[in-house]
Amino acid sequence: MSFIVFGAPDGPGKAAELAVRARLLWHKTTRSFGLYLGLGIGLIASLFIAIALIPTPPATPPAPEPLPQSPWAAIERPAGMYGLNAPDYGRDPTTFTAKRHREGRGRIDVMTWGRLDDDAHPYLRLAVHRVGREPTEDSSFFIHMVREAAGFGAAVTRGNVADPLPTRFGLFEAADVMLDANGAKTSSAKANCMGFRFASPERLVRMTGFACGTSAHPIDRQTLACTIERIELVSAGDDHDLARFFASAATHRDPACLPRRASQTSEPINTPMNILPNAQSSRQANWIDQTGTAAPLRGVAAKPRRR
Numbered sequence: 001m002s003f004i005v006f007g008a009p010d011g012p013g014k015a016a017e018l019a020v021r022a023r024l025l026w027h028k029t030t031r032s033f034g035l036y037l038g039l040g041i042g043l044i045a046s047l048f049i050a051i052a053l054i055p056t057p058p059a060t061p062p063a064p065e066p067l068p069q070s071p072w073a074a075i076e077r078p079a080g081m082y083g084l085n086a087p088d089y090g091r092d093p094t095t096f097t098a099k100r101h102r103e104g105r106g107r108i109d110v111m112t113w114g115r116l117d118d119d120a121h122p123y124l125r126l127a128v129h130r131v132g133r134e135p136t137e138d139s140s141f142f143i144h145m146v147r148e149a150a151g152f153g154a155a156v157t158r159g160n161v162a163d164p165l166p167t168r169f170g171l172f173e174a175a176d177v178m179l180d181a182n183g184a185k186t187s188s189a190k191a192n193c194m195g196f197r198f199a200s201p202e203r204l205v206r207m208t209g210f211a212c213g214t215s216a217h218p219i220d221r222q223t224l225a226c227t228i229e230r231i232e233l234v235s236a237g238d239d240h241d242l243a244r245f246f247a248s249a250a251t252h253r254d255p256a257c258l259p260r261r262a263s264q265t266s267e268p269i270n271t272p273m274n275i276l277p278n279a280q281s282s283r284q285a286n287w288i289d290q291t292g293t294a295a296p297l298r299g300v301a302a303k304p305r306r307r
Helices: 012-053 141-150 221-229 240-252
Strands: 072-074 082-084 095-101 107-113 123-130 154-159 163-166 171-181 192-199 205-212 231-233
Touching (some): 192 221, 231 240
Antiparallel strands (some): 154 171, 163 171, 171 192
16 A cells, blocks of 8 residues: 655655655546446446336326206106097007206106107107206207207208197197108108197196198198197196186187087088198098097096086
8 A cells, every 4th residue: 555645845856756656546536437327328328218118008098078957857757747648649648757957946748649650540759848947048940940859859851931730728839830751751641740839828837749631632721720729638637727727728728629520420521721822722622521529628627617
């Protein structure tokens, strides 16, 4: 082991020896530092390479945002509130669904009689909205019909301007419409139908739907009016306002829509018919010309007639 003593050199030879030793020490130190620095850099690089080579699990896609909940909830096994006393359609509907507004507590009953693709029998779709506290949207007649048709997989491909249609409930809006069902145009019996809608002035009841005849018995305004006349209340439960609405409407029945008695069948029938421009005047008699008596209003809205 050697010791380096810094001091005044004894001569020129001693100073040169000290300079050489100092240079050797510096080179040794720099070499050691470079070695350690290289090892550190290599270690860090190896660590990064190893991390990059480790397989990463596939990123889990974010959960889709839940769709907004419909404000309407379907009613399971609903009790029927409305009926139709028209022989051409039958009293019991072919399909019946009902839904209630979650907040406003309003109820919509949707009933169909017949099938849209059945050319041999008439078709009727009726939606009755007992309005609650929920807001109701006002739109043009044509847009309203388009939305209603889309609700059961049909499309309104053509429609006329709606005209008022007097009934015992009040004035309906009604117009000729052409329905396209299941992406294919229906036959002539179902192509020319009539769309209709109604809203009571007191914002109590709204009705909307479509009525289609057959090729042998086309639908016209008078037949539609008489069909609407025969919408009846079966049961209103504790809804006294609805019962009063139907009871009041029962006092405004159109005599032209009452069935003819057997004693009158031998006389010519002069029922006023508002025939559409495309309809033929030689149409066959429908259920409003048949014999029988008018069925009274059923349910809580029925009241005995005063004598």
